[in-house]
Amino acid sequence: MANQDFLNEINKRRTFAIISHPDAGKTTITEKVLLFGRAIQTAGTVKGRGSAQHAKSDWMEMEKERGISVTTSVMQFPFNDRLVNLLDTPGHEDFSEDTYRTLTAVDSCLMVIDAAKGVEDRTRKLMEVTRLRDTPIVTFMNKLDRDIRDPMEVMDEVETELNMLCAPITWPIGCGKEFKGVYHLHRDEVILYQTGQGHTIQDVKTIKGIDNPEIDAAVGDELAATLRDEVELVQGASSEFDLELFLSGELTPVYFGTALGNFGVDHMLEGLTEWAPAPMSRASKDREVAASEEKFTGFVFKIQANMDPKHRDRIAFMRIVSGKYQKGMKMRHVRLGKDIAVSDAVTFMAGDRSAAEEAFAGDIIGLHNHGTIQIGDTFSQGEELKFTGIPNFAPEMFRRIRLKDPLKQKQLLKGLVQLSEEGAVQVFRPLRNNDLIVGAVGVLQFEVVTARLKTEYKVEAIYESISVATARWVGSENTTKMNEFEKKAYDNLALDGGDNLTYIAPTMVNLNLATERYPDVEFRKTREH
Ligand code: GDP
Numbered sequence: 001m002a003n004q005d006f007l008n009e010i011n012k013r014r015t016f017a018i019i020s021h022p023d024a025g026k027t028t029i030t031e032k033v034l035l036f037g038r039a040i041q042t043a044g045t046v047k048g049r050g051s052a053q054h055a056k057s058d059w060m061e062m063e064k065e066r067g068i069s070v071t072t073s074v075m076q077f078p079f080n081d082r083l084v085n086l087l088d089t090p091g092h093e094d095f096s097e098d099t100y101r102t103l104t105a106v107d108s109c110l111m112v113i114d115a116a117k118g119v120e121d122r123t124r125k126l127m128e129v130t131r132l133r134d135t136p137i138v139t140f141m142n143k144l145d146r147d148i149r150d151p152m153e154v155m156d157e158v159e160t161e162l163n164m165l166c167a168p169i170t171w172p173i174g175c176g177k178e179f180k181g182v183y184h185l186h187r188d189e190v191i192l193y194q195t196g197q198g199h200t201i202q203d204v205k206t207i208k209g210i211d212n213p214e215i216d217a218a219v220g221d222e223l224a225a226t227l228r229d230e231v232e233l234v235q236g237a238s239s240e241f242d243l244e245l246f247l248s249g250e251l252t253p254v255y256f257g258t259a260l261g262n263f264g265v266d267h268m269l270e271g272l273t274e275w276a277p278a279p280m281s282r283a284s285k286d287r288e289v290a291a292s293e294e295k296f297t298g299f300v301f302k303i304q305a306n307m308d309p310k311h312r313d314r315i316a317f318m319r320i321v322s323g324k325y326q327k328g329m330k331m332r333h334v335r336l337g338k339d340i341a342v343s344d345a346v347t348f349m350a351g352d353r354s355a356a357e358e359a360f361a362g363d364i365i366g367l368h369n370h371g372t373i374q375i376g377d378t379f380s381q382g383e384e385l386k387f388t389g390i391p392n393f394a395p396e397m398f399r400r401i402r403l404k405d406p407l408k409q410k411q412l413l414k415g416l417v418q419l420s421e422e423g424a425v426q427v428f429r430p431l432r433n434n435d436l437i438v439g440a441v442g443v444l445q446f447e448v449v450t451a452r453l454k455t456e457y458k459v460e461a462i463y464e465s466i467s468v469a470t471a472r473w474v475g476s477e478n479t480t481k482m483n484e485f486e487k488k489a490y491d492n493l494a495l496d497g498g499d500n501l502t503y504i505a506p507t508m509v510n511l512n513l514a515t516e517r518y519p520d521v522e523f524r525k526t527r528e529h
Contacts, residue, residue, distance in 0.1 A: 006324065006360075010291050011278045013362030015085040015319075016138075017102055019130065020112035021120035025142040029112055029259040030075075030088065035201060036266050037077030037084060074317070074348035074364045082273040085348075085364060097393055097423060097441050098302060100129050101375065104390050105301040105319040105364065108136045108276035110268070111252070112259075115141040115148035115175075118157045127162050133389070134249035137164065138272045140265070145195075145258040147176040155238065155254060165251040167241040168234055170267055172256040173219055173227050180219040182256050182264060183210065183227055185235070190215050190227075193263045202262065247277055279362030282321045284378070285386040289322050291361035296323035296331060299387040300377045303369060303422035314422065315346065315366040316373040321387065325359040334378045334385060344368060374421040374498075376528070392527040395426050395439030398468035398504075399446060402436075404460040412436070415457035416449075420497030425449045428471060428494040428502055437494065437504070438463070439471055470511060472503045472523035481520035489514065500527060 020026045075086045087106055089099040103109070109130055111123060130137065141154060148154070155166040170182035173190070181193040190212075192205040207214045210231060216224040245251035253271050257264015279291035282299070289297055302317040325331075328343045346366040347359055359365050367373060376390040403412055416427040416436060425448075426439040440446055446463060453459050473496075476482040486493065486501075492514070494504050503523060505511035515523050 006294070007292055009324075009360045010362060012082050013085065013279050013360060014082050014108070014273050014276050015087065015106050015279065015362045015364070016108045016110055016272065016276060017087040017089050017106045018110045018112055019089070019099075019103075019123060019126040021114070021117075021122040024112045024114040024117075024120070024123075025259040026112055029110075029140065029142065029265060030086065032259055032262050032265040033086060033269060034075060034077065035262070036269055037075075037079050074366075076348055076363070079269055079273050084273060085362065087364065099126065100393065101301045101390055101423065103129050103135070104133070105299075105317070106135065107278070107280045107362070108138065108272065110272060111137050111139045113139060113141050113154065113158070114143050115151065115154055115256070116143055116146050118149060118154045119161045124161065131249065136246050136249055136276060137252045138268060138276065139166070139252045139254045140259075140268050141172075141254060141256045142259050144172050144175050144179050144256055144264070145261050151256065152234075152237075158252070158254075164249070165239040165245065166254050167239045167246075167251055168254045168256075169241060169271055170255050170257075170264065171227070171231055171234055174223050178223065179258070180223055182267070183231055184267065185231070186241075190218070191267070192218055193258075193261065195261060199262070201266075243275060246275055279321075279360075283388050285388055289385065289387075291322050293322035294324075295381045295383065296325060296329065297321045297378070297380045297383070297385055297387075298325075298365075299379070299390065300367075300373055300375055301390055303373065303375060314369040314371075314373075316369040316377075318365050318367060318379065320359060320361050320363050320365065322361050323381070324361070325363075325365055327357050330381075331379045332382055333372070334380055334383075335374070336372065339382075342367060371418055371421075375423045388528055390528060392423075392426070393441060394471050394473070394525045395441055396470065397440050397443060397446075398428075398466055398471075399438050399463040400435055400466040401438045401449075401461050401463055404462060408459045411457055412453065412459050412461060415453045415459060417497045419449055419452065424452070426471075427497045428504060430494040430504065432491055432493075435466075437466060437468065439468075467506050468504055469507050470505050472505070472511065472525060473527045474501050474503045474521055474523055476521045478520045481518070485518045485521050489518070 018026045018030065073088045077084055087102050089102045113119065113123065139158065141151065151172055155168065158164060158166050169186055170184050172182050173180040179193055181191050183190050188209060190207040194202060207218060210228060239251060241253050242251055246253065255264055255268040255271065259265060281288045281290045298318040298320045300316045300318050304315050304317065325345060328341060330339050330341050332339050348364065378385050378387045403409060419425050420427045425445050428437040428439060430437065438446065438449060450461050453461050489503065492504050494502050496502050503514065505514065
C-alpha cells in the first residue's frame with residue numbers, strides 16, 4: 001500500500017462514543033445513526049431488547065431481563081466519505097468504569113441531552129472524564145417532539161455547568177406538537193419535520209433562505225416570525241462555530257431534533273464526520289505516538305466475556321493507535337515481552353463480528369484472550385512502549401466474598417483475579433488475614449461477579465457485608481517513610497488483583513486521619529494501568 005493510501009485510510013476514520021444521562025435517548029440515536037450509516041435497513045432492530053441483533057451483544061440473561069446494556073460494543077459504518085467507529089458505552093451507572101475507559105479510546109464524543117431536562121448528573125460526570133483529554137464534543141438536543149425548555153436556557157446551562165461555549169448549527173422551529181423542523185444556520189435553509197417517519201430515512205423537504213415566504217406557508221406566520229426573531233438573536237448572542245475551539249474541547253456545535261422521530265440526526269452526523277478529529281496521537285510513557293506512524297501500536301481498554309455463548313472466550317478490545325493491523329501479523333505483547341501472531345482478530349462492522357483482514361489507526365479490533373491480556377496492555381511491533389491514561393477508579397462499595405464450598409478457594413481466587421484483570425470488579429486481599437474483599441463502583445457488579453464465578457469457574461460464592469468505606473492506592477518515593485507506613489498501617493493494607501498495595505479505610509474519617517498522619521505517602525483515587 002502506497003504511503004498516501006495508508007494516510008487516507010487513517011484520515012477518513014472518526015472514532016466516537018455517546019455520552020448522556022440514562023433515558024436521554026442514547027439507544028434511540030445509536031439506532032438512527034446506524035440507519036444513516038446504512039448499517040441497518042429499518043430502525044427498530046437495535047432497540048428491540050429481545051431481538052437477535054441485540055442478543056449479539058448480550059452476554060447474560062440478566063442483562064436482557066433488566067434491559068440494561070452491560071457490554072460495550074463497537075459499530076463501524078461508512079458515512080459520506082468517512083469511516084465511522086461508534087463505541088457504545090453501557091448506560092447503567094453500575095458500569096461506569098467501563099464507560100470511563102471506553103472514553104480513553106475515542107477521539108470525540110456526542111453528547112445527547114434531553115432538551116426537556118437539560119444537563120443531568122451522569123452527563124456532568126462523564127464530561128469530567130472527557131475533560132481529562134479535552135475531547136471534542138458535539139451536542140444533540142433531543143426530544144424536540146416534546147415540550148422542551150427554552151433552548152437558549154438549555155444552552156446557557158451547558159455553557160455554565162459544563163464550561164463549554166455553545167455554537168448552534170441548527171435552530172428549532174417550535175417544539176412538542178408544534179415542532180416543525182429546524183433552521184440550519186450554516187446552510188441558510190429550513191428543513192421541515194414530518195411525523196411518522198421514525199423508522200426509515202425520509203425524503204427531506206427544505207426551504208432555502210430565512211426570508212423565504214414559503215417558510216410562513218409551511219410553518220405558519222407566527223412560528224415563522226418567532227424563528228426570524230430568534231435566529232437574529234442567536235446570531236448576535238451566541239458563539240459562532242470555531243473549529244479550533246471545538247478541537248480543543250472549548251466549544252461544542254449544537255444540533256436540535258428528535259431521535260425517536262428520526263429528525264436532525266443526519267445534520268449532527270454531517271457535522272460530526274466533517275469536524276471531529278481524525279485518529280489522534282496518544283501519550284506513552286516515553287513519547288507521543290502519532291496515528292500516521294507506520295508501525296502498528298495499540299492498547300487494550302476493555303475486556304469482555306462471552307460475546308458468543310458458543311465460544312466461551314474473552315475478547316480484548318484494542319484501540320489501534322498507529323499503523324495497520326493485518327491478518328496474521330506478529331505483534332508484541334509488551335508487558336509479557338512476547339511476540340504473538342494474530343490471525344483471528346475480530347472487527348465490528350455494524351454489530352457483526354467478522355474476521356478482519358486489516359484495520360487501521362482509529363479502529364477497534366478484538367483479540368481472543370485466554371487470560372494473558374489485561375486492561376491497559378500495550379501491543380507494538382517490537383518497541384518497548386507503554387500507553388498511559390487508562391484509569392482504574394477506587395471502588396465505592398465493598399463486600400466480603402465467601403465460598404459455599406471452602407475447598408474451592410484456589411478456584412475462587414483465580415476467578416476473582418481474572419475478573420479484576422477484565423475490569424469487571426476489583427479484588428482486595430488484606431495482608432493480615434485470608435479475607436477476600438470485592439470492590440465495585442456499582443452494586444450490579446456484585447451480581448455479575450457471582451453469576452460469572454458460577455458459570456465460568458464453577459464456584460458458588462456468597463457475600464457478607466463488611467465495613468469498608470473506600471480504598472486508595474498507596475505509594476511513596478520515600479522508601480523509609482513507606483516502610484514505616486507499611487508497618488504502622490499494616491491492619492489496613494491489602495493487595496489488589498494486580499498486587500498493588502492499597503489502603504482499605506473503614507470510614508472516611510479514618511482515611512482523612514491517615515492522609516494527615518502520613519504526608520509522605522500518596523493516597524490515590526485512581527490508578528493507571
Ligand atoms: P437511553 O437510556 O439514553 O439509551 O435512552 P433510550 O434511547 O432508551 O430512550 C429513552 C426513552 O425515551 C425511550 O422510551 C425512547 O423511546 C424515548 N425517546 C428517545 N428519543 C426520543 C425523542 O426524540 N422523543 C421522544 N418523545 N421520546 C424519545
